[in-house]
Amino acid sequence: MPKKLFANGVSGDVAIYEGGHEAAFTSPLANLDKVYFHSSLDYVGVAHIYNGVISHPARAASAESDKYLVNNKRPLNGTQEWPLLSFPNAGYVPHGILVVNGEQMPGAAPVQRNGAASSRYIMLRMTQTSAILREHWHTFNDSLAALNVTYSLYVFTGPIAQSGDKTLLITPTQMIASRGKLNTSYRYIRSVAANPDFRLIRGPVADVRGGGLRIVTPAGTVIDDGVYNGSFAGTPSKGCSI
Amino acid sequence: MLDLSFHTSPNRILVKDAVGHTTLDTSQPMPHILQTATVSLSVSFPTSGSSNSHQHTTASYMFNYQDCQMQYVCGYQNVCVWETRNGVYGYYCDNVNVCEWKNVCTTKQGWRNEVSCSVLRSYQAREWEQVQNIASIINGIDADFIQVKVSGSRTAAGTDPWYGTFVGTLPAGEILSQGSMILESAFQPGGASWLRRIMSIYVENGIVKVKFKSSNKAINGRSESNGVVSIYYDPPSQGTPVNYPDPASSVFDFASSFNLTFHVTIGKFTQ
Numbered sequence: 001m002p003k004k005l006f007a008n009g010v011s012g013d014v015a016i017y018e019g020g021h022e023a024a025f026t027s028p029l030a031n032l033d034k035v036y037f038h039s040s041l042d043y044v045g046v047a048h049i050y051n052g053v054i055s056h057p058a059r060a061a062s063a064e065s066d067k068y069l070v071n072n073k074r075p076l077n078g079t080q081e082w083p084l085l086s087f088p089n090a091g092y093v094p095h096g097i098l099v100v101n102g103e104q105m106p107g108a109a110p111v112q113r114n115g116a117a118s119s120r121y122i123m124l125r126m127t128q129t130s131a132i133l134r135e136h137w138h139t140f141n142d143s144l145a146a147l148n149v150t151y152s153l154y155v156f157t158g159p160i161a162q163s164g165d166k167t168l169l170i171t172p173t174q175m176i177a178s179r180g181k182l183n184t185s186y187r188y189i190r191s192v193a194a195n196p197d198f199r200l201i202r203g204p205v206a207d208v209r210g211g212g213l214r215i216v217t218p219a220g221t222v223i224d225d226g227v228y229n230g231s232f233a234g235t236p237s238k239g240c241s242i
Numbered sequence: 243m244l245d246l247s248f249h250t251s252p253n254r255i256l257v258k259d260a261v262g263h264t265t266l267d268t269s270q271p272m273p274h275i276l277q278t279a280t281v282s283l284s285v286s287f288p289t290s291g292s293s294n295s296h297q298h299t300t301a302s303y304m305f306n307y308q309d310c311q312m313q314y315v316c317g318y319q320n321v322c323v324w325e326t327r328n329g330v331y332g333y334y335c336d337n338v339n340v341c342e343w344k345n346v347c348t349t350k351q352g353w354r355n356e357v358s359c360s361v362l363r364s365y366q367a368r369e370w371e372q373v374q375n376i377a378s379i380i381n382g383i384d385a386d387f388i389q390v391k392v393s394g395s396r397t398a399a400g401t402d403p404w405y406g407t408f409v410g411t412l413p414a415g416e417i418l419s420q421g422s423m424i425l426e427s428a429f430q431p432g433g434a435s436w437l438r439r440i441m442s443i444y445v446e447n448g449i450v451k452v453k454f455k456s457s458n459k460a461i462n463g464r465s466e467s468n469g470v471v472s473i474y475y476d477p478p479s480q481g482t483p484v485n486y487p488d489p490a491s492s493v494f495d496f497a498s499s500f501n502l503t504f505h506v507t508i509g510k511f512t513q
Contacts, residue, residue, distance in 0.1 A: 003252050004252060005250065005252045005253075005255070014255070016252070016254070016255065016268055029276070029381065030381060032383065032512070033513070035512055035513070036512060037255065037272070037512055041275075041512070042274050043273070044272075044273045044274060044509065074405060075405055075409070079413070093391065093416050095389040095390075095391060095418070095505075096418060097418070097420065098418055098420065104420055104421075105420065106419065106420050106421055106422035106424060107392065107418055107419040107420055107422070107423035107424065108411040108412070108417070108423055108424040108425070109424060110424075117433030117434065117435060118433065121411050123411065123413070123417050123418070124418045125413065125415040125416065125417055126391060126415070126416050126418065127415065127416070132415075134413060136411045136413075138409055140429065141433065142433075156389070158278070158507070170248055171248070172248050173248070173257070173259050173260050174257070175248065175257050175266060182266075184257045184259070184265040185265075187259075187265050188266050188272055190264075190267055190270040190272055191270050191271040191273070192270065200273060200386070200387035200389075200509070201388075201420075202385060202387050202388055202444060203421065203444040203445065204421055204442030204443075204444055204453070205420065205422045205442070206421070206424065206442065207440075207442075207455070208438040208439065208440055208455050208456070208457035209457050210367075210459060211367070211435055211436045211438060211457055211459035212435055212457070213424065213427075213435065215422075218421070225435050225438075226434075226435075227434060227435045227436075227459070235421065238271075238273075238386060238387065240273070
């Protein structure tokens with residue numbers, strides 16, 4: 001069946017769906033296989049973006065001897081935070097994706113290691129008004145050199161309630177539909193086949209086995225800790241752009 | 243003439259912003275949110291089985307002692323008496339063979355043996371996982387993606403033989419998990435990883451689930467000396483033996499527990 005574009009001026013809904021399946025217009029969630037676009041769906045937009053480099057300072061090796069260990073040291077550890085973004089309170093804590101030197105790492109992933117285990121872990125903490133990068137580091141016998149890391153952060157919109165007095169508005173550069181649920185002032189995410197800005201996933205990106213850790217990023221990059229002895233191969237993902 | 247950036251046809255809606263960036267293009271699959279869920283749950287990672295091996299070493303210390311025994315001893319000796327011999331009263335001594343019971347002592351070497359014990363506890367390798375459900379997806383839809391933030395705290399922390407509490411990285415607040423999240427790590431002397439704990443959030447059969455995994459290598463704790471556990475003498479007559487039971491080594495409990503809240507957005511791409 002040919003695709004059908006239909007707009008309802010009363011509800012403000014705009015949809016492209018498979019012609020002859022009118023239920024796809026009135027009940028899109030129950031007929032997703034017939035829907036190509038429906039403005040009442042909660043499409044994911046990007047509300048805020050951060051691109052930048054954070055200079056992580058050097059961390060000294062531990063100097064504290066362990067009374068039980070002749071040539072090894074007790075670990076030193078600490079944390080430091082950097083605010084990446086501040087934004088108006090959206091009324092909820094938004095989701096986001098953090099890209100670290102071009103890779104999407106799992107939460108609390110190591111981004112630097114020296115020697116057997118002196119390591120620097122990073123994670124992203126979200127609030128209703130900010131996105132905060134947090135470093136957790138620990139050192140044993142080896143220090144951690146200063147490190148510049150390039151971060152990209154995409155903060156997403158959540159489900160948007162209907163609001164305003166316009167059910168449907170179309171201008172040359174903006175489209176508002178379904179009484180504000182769809183608003184192209186947000187940059188909506190689209191699936192792309194190549195050169196994505198980030199990837200959306202539905203499964204694991206890390207595994208443990210034999211006392212070790214393997215990370216397989218959504219882009220397929222494998223990061224082992226030298227101890228892992230399993231066979232984790234990652235999870236398929238969908239590349240996206242804005 | 244203004245180049246209009248809103249284009250529509252039965253197959254496509256394309257909107258570009260004032261600087262030409264595409265903000266909506268229905269010709270490419272677009273992710274949308276099916277539902278959100280906030281679910282709290284707990285997980286307890288188990289410890290590993292362990293056993294003790296005892297090593298005994300004996301230190302011996304020599305000493306001299308007097309070995310005395312009652313003996314019936316005969317020998318010539320002068321025996322003097324006042325008496326009359328041949329009509330003459332006097333003090334007469336004779337060398338005669340005399341037999342008698344005597345306490346006879348000799349110097350001998352003895353040994354004090356002190357047995358010391360050291361204990362080495364060995365921990366077994368363990369692979370462990372647990373799956374818990376977070377949310378059922380509406381209409382049983384097979385979601386294409388999930389976005390997850392995690393908040394929570396570690397309510398009990400495992401310890402290791404060298405460095406104490408396992409390294410944990412879960413701070414207060416809502417943290418992006420991005421598919422998986424590393425919860426705990428532990429390291430041997432020098433730093434090689436021997437324990438890792440993670441959680442991964444995934445979609446399976448219309449249900450969002452979390453899988454907790456723990457993996458640790460077999461390790462030996464440090465050898466602990468528990469001093470002298472017994473003393474005995476050779477010969478036994480030279481002292482009362484002392485015996486204490488072999489003590490157990492310190493036991494390091496690898497168990498950790500977390501209370502976690504998952505803030506999940508479940509979504510699908512339109513066609």
